Amino acid sequence: MSFINWSEAFSTNDAELDSQHKKLAVLINEIFNSMAEGKDPDEITKIFTELKDYAIYHFLYEEKVMKQLSYSDLESHKKEHDELANQIKDLHANFLDGHLIATAPLMQFLKKWLNIHMVTADKKLGEFIEQIKK
Ligand SMILES: [Fe+2]
Ligand SMILES: [Fe+2]
Numbered sequence: 001m002s003f004i005n006w007s008e009a010f011s012t013n014d015a016e017l018d019s020q021h022k023k024l025a026v027l028i029n030e031i032f033n034s035m036a037e038g039k040d041p042d043e044i045t046k047i048f049t050e051l052k053d054y055a056i057y058h059f060l061y062e063e064k065v066m067k068q069l070s071y072s073d074l075e076s077h078k079k080e081h082d083e084l085a086n087q088i089k090d091l092h093a094n095f096l097d098g099h100l101i102a103t104a105p106l107m108q109f110l111k112k113w114l115n116i117h118m119v120t121a122d123k124k125l126g127e128f129i130e131q132i133k134k
Contacts, residue, residue, distance in 0.1 A: 003032040003110075010118055012126025020058045021118060027051040028110060035103075045096065052092045056085055062125065069132055077121045084113055 004025045011018055027050055034044045059081040066074040087109050 002029045004028055004114065010114070012118075012122050012129075014126040014129045017062070017122060017126055017129075020054075020061065021122070024051070024054060024058060025114075027054060048092055048095055052088050055088050059085055062122070065129065066125065069128065071125065071128060073121070073124065077125065080117050080121055084109070084117060087112075 006022055006025055010021060010025075012021070027047060030047045031044060031051060034047060063074070063078055063081065065071075066077060071077070091106055091109060
């Protein structure tokens with residue numbers, strides 16, 4: 001079962017960005033499946049840590065690209081990343097503390113990330129990269 005079904009609606013038209021986003025979607029689905037299956041908390045912790053680390057890596061990757069291309073929306077895009085990174089760090093820390101995933105804030109966070117950031121800011125960045133490449 002999947003929490004996120006990848007669709008073209010998520011595509012940024014940039015192969016590298018899409019491949020990183022897909023990996024993030026896979027990790028998110030793994031967390032939801034592991035929770036639904038009642039897997040060992042240590043197992044879920046491992047995936048959650050991987051998601052947090054990969055998300056931060058991904059944000060830094062996008063920021064590096066934006067800097068290289070002198071992207072004019074870098075600052076506002078980075079601000080959204082900083083907020084998302086802080087949220088995922090908090091959720092991760094809470095999970096490590098209590099070995100419990102609070103589903104509501106996690107869902108809220110993912111909704112913000114996927115339904116807002118990825119389809120607006122990231123899509124815009126993808127379009128910009130595409131223009132530059134032409
Ligand atoms: Fe982004
Ligand atoms: Fe992204």
